[in-house]
């Protein structure tokens with residue numbers, strides 16, 4: 001199935017106490033789809049599963065369960081591998097009744113791991129790519145509606161052709177009356193399209209609404225939309241009603257990305273300002289880990305290249321204080337697991353707490369965060385300044 005934000009949230013909340021879960025991400029290069037291609041990548045990934053198994057110190061029965069899942073995964077790719085166009089995310093724990101396969105954007109990359117929770121760092125990392133978006137092309141007598149997200153996009157089975165009276169040959173009508181008559185038709189047309197959009201929104205809420213059409217038409221149309229829809233409106237572009245899906249998608253992507261960039265700028269500025277006054281934000285991985293543990297993150301802002309080794313607890317999930325090399329969890333004395341890069345655990349944990357995640361891939365924003373260790377958090381509540389000796 002297609003990955004959605006809701007599915008990521010569901011995976012984030014999953015935990016299996018007894019049976020380990022295999023998480024596997026595989027990027028698909030369509031042009032290379034052959035048995036060899038899959039088998040080489042899979043072989044490497046499944047080797048990582050074996051390594052993770054050792055780190056977890058599984059019982060014989062648990063270890064056997066993982067082996068069975070690995071076998072099932074192998075068979076799955078043998079039989080269904082060619083059904084995926086971009087990337088695959090797969091979560092398996094047959095004994096725990098879990099088997100989920102998702103189509104995901106190709107940016108997902110490759111990874112395989114075993115844990116008692118789904119390893120969701122990679123999904124969380126690309127969540128902004130599948131924020132649902134709706135685009136409506138509008139003119140005075142027609143409309144087309146598209147839905148999807150930044151990586152997939154399709155025309156929804158809705159096309160509205162309204163009967164608007166012709167501009168000529170209306171004997172007997174005064175010019176003014178005739179013009180009003182046309183305006184009534186246009187207004188009704190806008191209303192009907194607005195209703196269709198609202199209906200789509202109720203069925204499957206989208207985060208962004210983009211509108212395509214002539215400037216003055218767009219302005220009138222957007223003005224008349226339900227407030228819920230107007231709230232989600234992020235911009236318009238000029239295009240012909242005959243535009244193809246690819247063009248509409250490209251314009252939509254451009255508008256949404258520009259909007260997301262502005263949103264990121266807002267987060268970075270707010271965070272740096274608050275941290276400077278030692279108020280509602282903290283900077284640096286060490287302090288971010290502390291506030292994640294306190295469940296006090298409203299928004300986590302991170303340079304998407306940041307990589308720092310660290311440890312997390314296999315029992316309670318807590319990321320251990322940075323630099324702590326103990327083999328027992330600081331909080332519950334459970335077994336801990338070392339990671340070459342602990343940052344994905346940190347943002348996955350913040351995501352589980354419903355924090356907003358802001359990944360910076362723009363050189364300008366990265367530079368702003370660099371002196372502060374490439375990461376920071378806007379807080380939910382004030383914790384006071386650290387006391388100095």
Ligand SMILES: [Zn+2]
Nearest residue numbers: 313316329332
């Ligand atoms: Zn613990």
